[in-house]
Amino acid sequence: MTEPEVSKRLITDYYRLHVGEVKAFVLKRMDYSAESEDIVHDIFLKLLESDKIVSAVTLPCLVYTMARNMIYDYLRHRAVVEEYEHYIHKVSGKLGEAGCSSVYSAVDICEILERGMARLSAGQRSIYRMNVVEGMQVSEISECLHENYKSVENRLGIARKMMRMYMRRMLA
Known part of the structure:
Protein backbone atom coordinates (compact mmCIF):
# COMPACT_ATOMS: atom_id res chain seq x y z
CA MET A 1 0.00 0.00 0.00
CA ALA A 79 -22.17 36.05 16.02
CA VAL A 80 -21.88 38.18 12.87
CA VAL A 81 -25.15 36.81 11.48
CA GLU A 82 -26.97 37.45 14.75
CA GLU A 83 -25.56 40.97 14.96
CA TYR A 84 -26.68 41.66 11.40
CA GLU A 85 -30.15 40.21 12.05
CA HIS A 86 -30.44 42.35 15.18
CA TYR A 87 -29.39 45.41 13.18
CA ILE A 88 -31.92 44.69 10.40
CA HIS A 89 -34.68 44.16 12.97
CA LYS A 90 -33.77 47.43 14.68
CA VAL A 91 -33.66 49.35 11.39
CA SER A 92 -36.91 47.87 10.11
CA GLY A 93 -38.56 48.73 13.42
CA LYS A 94 -37.46 52.37 13.10
CA LEU A 95 -38.45 52.65 9.46
CA GLY A 96 -41.89 51.09 9.76
CA GLU A 97 -44.02 50.41 6.71
CA ALA A 98 -43.39 53.75 4.96
CA GLY A 99 -39.60 53.66 5.09
CA CYS A 100 -38.96 50.12 3.93
CA SER A 101 -38.40 51.32 0.38
CA SER A 102 -35.25 53.11 1.53
CA VAL A 103 -33.60 49.85 2.62
CA TYR A 104 -31.05 48.71 0.05
CA SER A 105 -31.90 45.76 -2.14
CA ALA A 106 -29.42 42.99 -2.86
CA VAL A 107 -28.96 44.39 -6.38
CA ASP A 108 -28.12 47.84 -4.98
CA ILE A 109 -25.59 46.37 -2.58
CA CYS A 110 -23.98 44.30 -5.36
CA GLU A 111 -23.68 47.41 -7.54
CA ILE A 112 -22.07 49.35 -4.70
CA LEU A 113 -19.74 46.43 -4.03
CA GLU A 114 -18.71 46.28 -7.71
CA ARG A 115 -18.05 50.04 -7.78
CA GLY A 116 -15.95 49.67 -4.63
CA MET A 117 -13.93 46.83 -6.15
CA ALA A 118 -13.37 48.96 -9.27
CA ARG A 119 -11.60 51.50 -7.05
CA LEU A 120 -9.02 48.90 -5.97
CA SER A 121 -5.80 48.33 -7.89
CA ALA A 122 -5.87 45.44 -10.37
CA GLY A 123 -3.84 43.18 -8.05
CA GLN A 124 -5.92 43.99 -5.00
CA ARG A 125 -9.14 43.55 -6.97
CA SER A 126 -8.19 40.10 -8.26
CA ILE A 127 -7.08 38.92 -4.81
CA TYR A 128 -10.19 40.37 -3.14
CA ARG A 129 -12.47 38.78 -5.74
CA MET A 130 -10.74 35.39 -5.38
CA ASN A 131 -11.13 35.52 -1.61
CA VAL A 132 -14.60 37.04 -1.18
CA VAL A 133 -16.45 35.99 -4.32
CA GLU A 134 -14.78 32.66 -5.11
CA GLY A 135 -14.13 31.72 -1.46
CA MET A 136 -10.44 30.90 -1.91
CA GLN A 137 -8.06 30.85 1.05
CA VAL A 138 -4.94 33.05 1.06
CA SER A 139 -2.72 29.99 0.58
CA GLU A 140 -4.74 28.92 -2.48
CA ILE A 141 -4.55 32.43 -3.94
CA SER A 142 -0.79 32.63 -3.43
CA GLU A 143 -0.34 29.26 -5.15
CA CYS A 144 -2.65 30.26 -8.02
CA LEU A 145 -0.86 33.58 -8.59
CA HIS A 146 2.59 32.15 -7.83
CA GLU A 147 3.20 34.89 -5.28
CA ASN A 148 4.49 35.03 -1.73
CA TYR A 149 1.86 34.16 0.91
CA LYS A 150 2.62 37.26 3.02
CA SER A 151 2.39 39.54 0.00
CA VAL A 152 -1.04 38.17 -0.91
CA GLU A 153 -2.16 38.36 2.72
CA ASN A 154 -1.01 41.99 2.98
CA ARG A 155 -2.72 43.09 -0.23
CA LEU A 156 -5.93 41.29 0.78
CA GLY A 157 -5.88 43.06 4.16
CA ILE A 158 -5.47 46.45 2.49
CA ALA A 159 -8.25 45.66 -0.01
CA ARG A 160 -10.61 44.56 2.76
CA LYS A 161 -9.93 47.72 4.74
CA MET A 162 -10.55 49.92 1.71
CA MET A 163 -13.76 48.04 0.87
CA ARG A 164 -15.05 48.32 4.44
CA MET A 165 -14.48 52.08 4.43
CA TYR A 166 -16.11 52.45 1.02
CA MET A 167 -19.15 50.33 1.94
CA ARG A 168 -19.66 52.21 5.21
CA ARG A 169 -19.52 55.53 3.38
CA MET A 170 -21.90 54.41 0.63
CA LEU A 171 -24.42 52.68 2.92
CA ALA A 172 -24.51 55.43 5.54
Missing part, protein backbone atom coordinates in the same frame (compact mmCIF):
# COMPACT_ATOMS: atom_id res chain seq x y z
CA THR A 2 1.19 3.52 -0.75
CA GLU A 3 1.50 6.22 1.92
CA PRO A 4 -1.73 8.05 0.91
CA GLU A 5 -3.65 4.76 1.01
CA VAL A 6 -2.26 4.01 4.47
CA SER A 7 -3.26 7.51 5.63
CA LYS A 8 -6.79 7.13 4.28
CA ARG A 9 -7.10 3.70 5.92
CA LEU A 10 -5.88 5.17 9.22
CA ILE A 11 -8.41 8.03 8.97
CA THR A 12 -11.33 5.68 8.24
CA ASP A 13 -10.35 3.39 11.13
CA TYR A 14 -10.06 6.39 13.44
CA TYR A 15 -13.46 7.60 12.26
CA ARG A 16 -15.13 4.27 13.03
CA LEU A 17 -13.62 4.08 16.51
CA HIS A 18 -13.77 7.72 17.64
CA VAL A 19 -16.54 9.53 15.77
CA GLY A 20 -18.73 9.50 18.90
CA GLU A 21 -15.99 11.10 21.00
CA VAL A 22 -15.37 13.81 18.43
CA LYS A 23 -19.13 14.53 18.15
CA ALA A 24 -19.35 14.79 21.95
CA PHE A 25 -16.36 17.16 21.97
CA VAL A 26 -17.95 19.43 19.37
CA LEU A 27 -21.47 19.21 20.81
CA LYS A 28 -20.28 20.15 24.29
CA ARG A 29 -18.82 23.37 22.95
CA MET A 30 -21.64 24.35 20.57
CA ASP A 31 -25.13 23.30 21.74
CA TYR A 32 -26.27 22.96 18.12
CA SER A 33 -26.63 19.27 17.28
CA ALA A 34 -27.12 19.49 13.50
CA GLU A 35 -24.24 21.92 13.07
CA SER A 36 -21.98 19.86 15.31
CA GLU A 37 -22.60 16.77 13.17
CA ASP A 38 -21.81 18.84 10.07
CA ILE A 39 -18.54 19.98 11.61
CA VAL A 40 -17.50 16.42 12.47
CA HIS A 41 -18.45 15.31 8.96
CA ASP A 42 -16.43 18.16 7.42
CA ILE A 43 -13.36 17.33 9.53
CA PHE A 44 -13.15 13.79 8.24
CA LEU A 45 -14.00 14.79 4.67
CA LYS A 46 -11.17 17.33 4.65
CA LEU A 47 -8.81 14.76 6.08
CA LEU A 48 -9.77 12.20 3.44
CA GLU A 49 -9.49 14.74 0.62
CA SER A 50 -6.08 15.89 1.82
CA ASP A 51 -3.03 14.37 0.20
CA LYS A 52 -0.90 14.91 3.28
CA ILE A 53 0.55 11.93 5.11
CA VAL A 54 -1.01 11.33 8.54
CA SER A 55 0.33 9.06 11.24
CA ALA A 56 -1.42 7.35 14.16
CA VAL A 57 0.39 9.73 16.53
CA THR A 58 -0.58 12.97 14.79
CA LEU A 59 -4.14 12.08 13.72
CA PRO A 60 -5.92 12.60 17.09
CA CYS A 61 -4.22 15.97 17.59
CA LEU A 62 -5.07 16.99 14.05
CA VAL A 63 -8.73 15.98 14.41
CA TYR A 64 -9.24 17.90 17.66
CA THR A 65 -7.34 20.95 16.40
CA MET A 66 -9.48 21.01 13.27
CA ALA A 67 -12.60 20.59 15.41
CA ARG A 68 -11.62 23.48 17.66
CA ASN A 69 -10.86 25.75 14.70
CA MET A 70 -14.11 24.87 12.93
CA ILE A 71 -16.08 25.52 16.12
CA TYR A 72 -14.45 28.94 16.47
CA ASP A 73 -15.16 29.74 12.81
CA TYR A 74 -18.78 28.67 13.15
CA LEU A 75 -19.35 30.65 16.37
CA ARG A 76 -17.65 33.73 14.92
CA HIS A 77 -19.86 33.50 11.82
CA ARG A 78 -22.97 32.96 13.92
Whole structure:
Protein backbone atom coordinates (compact mmCIF):
# COMPACT_ATOMS: atom_id res chain seq x y z
CA MET A 1 0.00 0.00 0.00
CA THR A 2 1.19 3.52 -0.75
CA GLU A 3 1.50 6.22 1.92
CA PRO A 4 -1.73 8.05 0.91
CA GLU A 5 -3.65 4.76 1.01
CA VAL A 6 -2.26 4.01 4.47
CA SER A 7 -3.26 7.51 5.63
CA LYS A 8 -6.79 7.13 4.28
CA ARG A 9 -7.10 3.70 5.92
CA LEU A 10 -5.88 5.17 9.22
CA ILE A 11 -8.41 8.03 8.97
CA THR A 12 -11.33 5.68 8.24
CA ASP A 13 -10.35 3.39 11.13
CA TYR A 14 -10.06 6.39 13.44
CA TYR A 15 -13.46 7.60 12.26
CA ARG A 16 -15.13 4.27 13.03
CA LEU A 17 -13.62 4.08 16.51
CA HIS A 18 -13.77 7.72 17.64
CA VAL A 19 -16.54 9.53 15.77
CA GLY A 20 -18.73 9.50 18.90
CA GLU A 21 -15.99 11.10 21.00
CA VAL A 22 -15.37 13.81 18.43
CA LYS A 23 -19.13 14.53 18.15
CA ALA A 24 -19.35 14.79 21.95
CA PHE A 25 -16.36 17.16 21.97
CA VAL A 26 -17.95 19.43 19.37
CA LEU A 27 -21.47 19.21 20.81
CA LYS A 28 -20.28 20.15 24.29
CA ARG A 29 -18.82 23.37 22.95
CA MET A 30 -21.64 24.35 20.57
CA ASP A 31 -25.13 23.30 21.74
CA TYR A 32 -26.27 22.96 18.12
CA SER A 33 -26.63 19.27 17.28
CA ALA A 34 -27.12 19.49 13.50
CA GLU A 35 -24.24 21.92 13.07
CA SER A 36 -21.98 19.86 15.31
CA GLU A 37 -22.60 16.77 13.17
CA ASP A 38 -21.81 18.84 10.07
CA ILE A 39 -18.54 19.98 11.61
CA VAL A 40 -17.50 16.42 12.47
CA HIS A 41 -18.45 15.31 8.96
CA ASP A 42 -16.43 18.16 7.42
CA ILE A 43 -13.36 17.33 9.53
CA PHE A 44 -13.15 13.79 8.24
CA LEU A 45 -14.00 14.79 4.67
CA LYS A 46 -11.17 17.33 4.65
CA LEU A 47 -8.81 14.76 6.08
CA LEU A 48 -9.77 12.20 3.44
CA GLU A 49 -9.49 14.74 0.62
CA SER A 50 -6.08 15.89 1.82
CA ASP A 51 -3.03 14.37 0.20
CA LYS A 52 -0.90 14.91 3.28
CA ILE A 53 0.55 11.93 5.11
CA VAL A 54 -1.01 11.33 8.54
CA SER A 55 0.33 9.06 11.24
CA ALA A 56 -1.42 7.35 14.16
CA VAL A 57 0.39 9.73 16.53
CA THR A 58 -0.58 12.97 14.79
CA LEU A 59 -4.14 12.08 13.72
CA PRO A 60 -5.92 12.60 17.09
CA CYS A 61 -4.22 15.97 17.59
CA LEU A 62 -5.07 16.99 14.05
CA VAL A 63 -8.73 15.98 14.41
CA TYR A 64 -9.24 17.90 17.66
CA THR A 65 -7.34 20.95 16.40
CA MET A 66 -9.48 21.01 13.27
CA ALA A 67 -12.60 20.59 15.41
CA ARG A 68 -11.62 23.48 17.66
CA ASN A 69 -10.86 25.75 14.70
CA MET A 70 -14.11 24.87 12.93
CA ILE A 71 -16.08 25.52 16.12
CA TYR A 72 -14.45 28.94 16.47
CA ASP A 73 -15.16 29.74 12.81
CA TYR A 74 -18.78 28.67 13.15
CA LEU A 75 -19.35 30.65 16.37
CA ARG A 76 -17.65 33.73 14.92
CA HIS A 77 -19.86 33.50 11.82
CA ARG A 78 -22.97 32.96 13.92
CA ALA A 79 -22.17 36.05 16.02
CA VAL A 80 -21.88 38.18 12.87
CA VAL A 81 -25.15 36.81 11.48
CA GLU A 82 -26.97 37.45 14.75
CA GLU A 83 -25.56 40.97 14.96
CA TYR A 84 -26.68 41.66 11.40
CA GLU A 85 -30.15 40.21 12.05
CA HIS A 86 -30.44 42.35 15.18
CA TYR A 87 -29.39 45.41 13.18
CA ILE A 88 -31.92 44.69 10.40
CA HIS A 89 -34.68 44.16 12.97
CA LYS A 90 -33.77 47.43 14.68
CA VAL A 91 -33.66 49.35 11.39
CA SER A 92 -36.91 47.87 10.11
CA GLY A 93 -38.56 48.73 13.42
CA LYS A 94 -37.46 52.37 13.10
CA LEU A 95 -38.45 52.65 9.46
CA GLY A 96 -41.89 51.09 9.76
CA GLU A 97 -44.02 50.41 6.71
CA ALA A 98 -43.39 53.75 4.96
CA GLY A 99 -39.60 53.66 5.09
CA CYS A 100 -38.96 50.12 3.93
CA SER A 101 -38.40 51.32 0.38
CA SER A 102 -35.25 53.11 1.53
CA VAL A 103 -33.60 49.85 2.62
CA TYR A 104 -31.05 48.71 0.05
CA SER A 105 -31.90 45.76 -2.14
CA ALA A 106 -29.42 42.99 -2.86
CA VAL A 107 -28.96 44.39 -6.38
CA ASP A 108 -28.12 47.84 -4.98
CA ILE A 109 -25.59 46.37 -2.58
CA CYS A 110 -23.98 44.30 -5.36
CA GLU A 111 -23.68 47.41 -7.54
CA ILE A 112 -22.07 49.35 -4.70
CA LEU A 113 -19.74 46.43 -4.03
CA GLU A 114 -18.71 46.28 -7.71
CA ARG A 115 -18.05 50.04 -7.78
CA GLY A 116 -15.95 49.67 -4.63
CA MET A 117 -13.93 46.83 -6.15
CA ALA A 118 -13.37 48.96 -9.27
CA ARG A 119 -11.60 51.50 -7.05
CA LEU A 120 -9.02 48.90 -5.97
CA SER A 121 -5.80 48.33 -7.89
CA ALA A 122 -5.87 45.44 -10.37
CA GLY A 123 -3.84 43.18 -8.05
CA GLN A 124 -5.92 43.99 -5.00
CA ARG A 125 -9.14 43.55 -6.97
CA SER A 126 -8.19 40.10 -8.26
CA ILE A 127 -7.08 38.92 -4.81
CA TYR A 128 -10.19 40.37 -3.14
CA ARG A 129 -12.47 38.78 -5.74
CA MET A 130 -10.74 35.39 -5.38
CA ASN A 131 -11.13 35.52 -1.61
CA VAL A 132 -14.60 37.04 -1.18
CA VAL A 133 -16.45 35.99 -4.32
CA GLU A 134 -14.78 32.66 -5.11
CA GLY A 135 -14.13 31.72 -1.46
CA MET A 136 -10.44 30.90 -1.91
CA GLN A 137 -8.06 30.85 1.05
CA VAL A 138 -4.94 33.05 1.06
CA SER A 139 -2.72 29.99 0.58
CA GLU A 140 -4.74 28.92 -2.48
CA ILE A 141 -4.55 32.43 -3.94
CA SER A 142 -0.79 32.63 -3.43
CA GLU A 143 -0.34 29.26 -5.15
CA CYS A 144 -2.65 30.26 -8.02
CA LEU A 145 -0.86 33.58 -8.59
CA HIS A 146 2.59 32.15 -7.83
CA GLU A 147 3.20 34.89 -5.28
CA ASN A 148 4.49 35.03 -1.73
CA TYR A 149 1.86 34.16 0.91
CA LYS A 150 2.62 37.26 3.02
CA SER A 151 2.39 39.54 0.00
CA VAL A 152 -1.04 38.17 -0.91
CA GLU A 153 -2.16 38.36 2.72
CA ASN A 154 -1.01 41.99 2.98
CA ARG A 155 -2.72 43.09 -0.23
CA LEU A 156 -5.93 41.29 0.78
CA GLY A 157 -5.88 43.06 4.16
CA ILE A 158 -5.47 46.45 2.49
CA ALA A 159 -8.25 45.66 -0.01
CA ARG A 160 -10.61 44.56 2.76
CA LYS A 161 -9.93 47.72 4.74
CA MET A 162 -10.55 49.92 1.71
CA MET A 163 -13.76 48.04 0.87
CA ARG A 164 -15.05 48.32 4.44
CA MET A 165 -14.48 52.08 4.43
CA TYR A 166 -16.11 52.45 1.02
CA MET A 167 -19.15 50.33 1.94
CA ARG A 168 -19.66 52.21 5.21
CA ARG A 169 -19.52 55.53 3.38
CA MET A 170 -21.90 54.41 0.63
CA LEU A 171 -24.42 52.68 2.92
CA ALA A 172 -24.51 55.43 5.54
